[in-house]
Amino acid sequence: MKKLSFKVNLILTIVFLIGIYFFLANSNIFGDYWSRIITLIAIYGIMAVSYTLVNGITGIFSLGQAGFIAIGAYTSALLTLSIQQKEMSFFIQPLIWPLNSIQMGFLPATIIGGVVSAFFAFLIGYPSLRLTGDYFAIATLAFAEIIRIVIQNAYGITNGTLGLKGISSYTTVWWAWGWLLVTVLVIGSLKFSSYGRALRAMSEDPVAARVMGINVFWHQMMAFIVSGFFAGVSGSLYAHWITTLDPRPTSLGVMLTFYVLIMIVIGGLGSISGAIIGAIFFAFVSQWLRIFESNVNFFGLAIPGVPGMSMLILSVIFIVVMIFWRKGLMGKSELSWQSIYALFKKGIGDENV
Amino acid sequence: MSVNLDMNVLIQNVFNALSLGGLYALIAVGYTMVYGILRLINFAHGDIFMMGTYFAFYAITLLFLPWWLGFLCAICLTGLLGYSIEKIAYRPLRNAPRISSLITAIGMSFFLESFAVVVFGGIPKSFNVYPKIFSQVIIMGKTRIPILTFITIIVTALLFLFLWWLLYKTKTGLAMRAISVDIPTTSLMGANVNKVISVTFIVGSAFAAVAGILWAMKYPQVQPYMGFTPGLKAFIAAVIGGIGSIQGAIVGGFLLGFLEIMIVGFLPSLAGYRDAFAYVTLVVILMFRPTGIFKIYSEQKV
Numbered sequence: 001m002k003k004l005s006f007k008v009n010l011i012l013t014i015v016f017l018i019g020i021y022f023f024l025a026n027s028n029i030f031g032d033y034w035s036r037i038i039t040l041i042a043i044y045g046i047m048a049v050s051y052t053l054v055n056g057i058t059g060i061f062s063l064g065q066a067g068f069i070a071i072g073a074y075t076s077a078l079l080t081l082s083i084q085q086k087e088m089s090f091f092i093q094p095l096i097w098p099l100n101s102i103q104m105g106f107l108p109a110t111i112i113g114g115v116v117s118a119f120f121a122f123l124i125g126y127p128s129l130r131l132t133g134d135y136f137a138i139a140t141l142a143f144a145e146i147i148r149i150v151i152q153n154a155y156g157i158t159n160g161t162l163g164l165k166g167i168s169s170y171t172t173v174w175w176a177w178g179w180l181l182v183t184v185l186v187i188g189s190l191k192f193s194s195y196g197r198a199l200r201a202m203s204e205d206p207v208a209a210r211v212m213g214i215n216v217f218w219h220q221m222m223a224f225i226v227s228g229f230f231a232g233v234s235g236s237l238y239a240h241w242i243t244t245l246d247p248r249p250t251s252l253g254v255m256l257t258f259y260v261l262i263m264i265v266i267g268g269l270g271s272i273s274g275a276i277i278g279a280i281f282f283a284f285v286s287q288w289l290r291i292f293e294s295n296v297n298f299f300g301l302a303i304p305g306v307p308g309m310s311m312l313i314l315s316v317i318f319i320v321v322m323i324f325w326r327k328g329l330m331g332k333s334e335l336s337w338q339s340i341y342a343l344f345k346k347g348i349g350d351e352n353v
Numbered sequence: 354m355s356v357n358l359d360m361n362v363l364i365q366n367v368f369n370a371l372s373l374g375g376l377y378a379l380i381a382v383g384y385t386m387v388y389g390i391l392r393l394i395n396f397a398h399g400d401i402f403m404m405g406t407y408f409a410f411y412a413i414t415l416l417f418l419p420w421w422l423g424f425l426c427a428i429c430l431t432g433l434l435g436y437s438i439e440k441i442a443y444r445p446l447r448n449a450p451r452i453s454s455l456i457t458a459i460g461m462s463f464f465l466e467s468f469a470v471v472v473f474g475g476i477p478k479s480f481n482v483y484p485k486i487f488s489q490v491i492i493m494g495k496t497r498i499p500i501l502t503f504i505t506i507i508v509t510a511l512l513f514l515f516l517w518w519l520l521y522k523t524k525t526g527l528a529m530r531a532i533s534v535d536i537p538t539t540s541l542m543g544a545n546v547n548k549v550i551s552v553t554f555i556v557g558s559a560f561a562a563v564a565g566i567l568w569a570m571k572y573p574q575v576q577p578y579m580g581f582t583p584g585l586k587a588f589i590a591a592v593i594g595g596i597g598s599i600q601g602a603i604v605g606g607f608l609l610g611f612l613e614i615m616i617v618g619f620l621p622s623l624a625g626y627r628d629a630f631a632y633v634t635l636v637v638i639l640m641f642r643p644t645g646i647f648k649i650y651s652e653q654k655v
Contacts, residue, residue, distance in 0.1 A: 061452050063459075127640050134394050134455065138592065139639050142632035145585070149632075153625040249581065258463050265456060308470030315464035322457040323445050 042176035044279035050230035056270030059203020066256040067144030072232025073239035076113035093155040106170040110236040117232025125224040163246030274330030374610020375509030379564035380587030381602035383557030389533040389597035396458040399584015400465035405431040405562030413482040435558025469577035477576035480569040595645030
């Protein structure tokens with residue numbers, strides 16, 4: 001059978017998902033709660049796909065994802081907040097000039113959030129990409145922490161530790177999944193273009209790639225900037241989903257980077273569909289594991305909830321995957337319709353794209 | 354920006370910097386020893402430090418041990434914890450790509466933090482389990498220095514002496530230094546590589562526990578995420594000194610301690626950015642001298 005191209009696969013997937021959505025939307029399964037979770041899945045998906053572009057496809061190991069997400073989140077939230085709301089929130093120190101008198105729609109704010117994030121990705125990538133391996137990981141982690149500390153202290157711009165409140169919840173299922181589609185389209189075309197082949201060559205062996213005439217630095221930089229843009233977009237969607245922002249390490253700090261890392265490791269480093277599967281897995285499992293954190297009445301036997309249990313179980317899954325199943329669910333390959341077809345036909349998967 | 358210049362304040366700051374730098378150095382040694390041998394950034398080291406303080410806290414409050422025995426128990430338990438982490442999580446991945454072990458180390462750190470939240474609770478606990486004499490203040494003229502600062506400096510110095518003895522006067526230390534150069538050759542020379550790596554983890558974790566207990570007495574509370582920032586800063590100290598080099602870790606630790614205390618001491622308006630100094634220093638060092646002050650090894654495999 002002839003291999004279906006990336007775009008054909010993508011179109012089939014969209015048709016399939018829209019079909020499922022209309023099928024389920026009519027049967028009224030989507031309550032408020034579930035449509036929030038489905039929105040969150042797409043937001044996580046964007047975070048994971050943009051992260052896997054750097055950590056999986058390009059093969060450089062960044063730990064700064066949360067920094068870019070935070071920049072996108074704060075930028076877009078500051079742009080969509082109403083002027084009265086801003087005056088009300090910033091009572092320690094008033095908001096600086098251009099930001100205190102503008103308010104714009106969700107789409108331009110999200111795009112600006114992404115662009116600002118991409119710009120910071122350039123600023124951070126330019127010095128850091130000269131480092132390799134562990135040093136790059138640590139430098140990006142340090143930059144992400146610097147971003148968080150600046151957010152925490154720059155009261156005139158970000159409202160510091162008070163955070164931003166009352167952000168309108170613009171992020172709907174359609175916005176989130178629409179942006180996920182754009183992300184997959186852009187990063188997918190990148191992966192299957194000559195750039196993508198260059199990136200994969202670099203991830204296998206940077207020295208050999210350089211010998212073949214690939215400008216390793218600028219290819220990595222491009223991947224880093226594109227990843228930064230979509231991380232910023234996901235941050236914007238996240239801000240308008242959760243409606244409050246604050247710079248604690250557990251909300252927009254290094255924890256978030258760990259969560260996204262869990263998604264892409266479980267899905268398989270370097271696979272776009274794997275990243276989305278990882279995001280779905282993470283969103284569902286972390287919701288589902290909440291039963292351990294609430295009080296359960298088990299046949300009249302009251303079992304008290306244990307806070308933090310869901311993260312404990314997730315971290316165990318994460319370590320077990322790393323030790324015994326390092327490739328994750330998908331490895332570096334993509335899920336495609338003919339691989340599913342082949343799975344049904346033969347009972348064995350053949351997922352080489 | 355008000356600049357604060359006063360002799361007494363300066364002396365006080367020097368002592369504070371020595372004790373903070375000593376703590377960073379104690380943690381940094383654990384990072385650098387593991388990196389020197391396995392080329393692995395042991396991300397969980399900061400959380401091992403956190404577990405050490407919890408062990409001490411519970412040994413004293415739950416088992417009613419006298420404080421010195423409680424501390425000793427905690428140090429041994431933490432050593433054991435380091436040993437088990439290496440055995441369970443890092444040993445299976447020793448021949449895997451280095452990024453995989455780094456990711457596993459991050460997972461381990463995440464696991465220890467969640468474990469502490471579940472078992473010990475997420476609410477900070479007050480660490481008032483040590484004799485009150487430690488928190489007394491010595492007044493010399495106008496300078497006020499807590500006894501704890503002296504104890505920290507003395508303990509740090511003694512532990513570094515012990516480390517020097519271990520590395521340069523014992524067979525295990527010789528094997529450690531050999532393994533950091535070349536694992537297969539050392540193993541052919543008859544050294545038990547697994548045992549030496551275990552010893553490294555035990556010593557590093559025990560040092561982290563000591564640092565943790567001293568830290569918890571200095572800032573008297575314990576909470577599950579307390580290890581993250583000191584751990585990261587100590588790692589930065591190790592990188593500044595040249596990761597893999599023990600002298601480097603010690604120098605880097607003190608350098609970072611001085612930098613932090615002195616900048617906040619002289620420019621109090623920057624206090625909010627205190628945690629950022631270490632990261633900025635790291636970035637600057639990595640830009641201009643990625644191998645740190647004491648360059649220990651360079652590896653270029655093609």
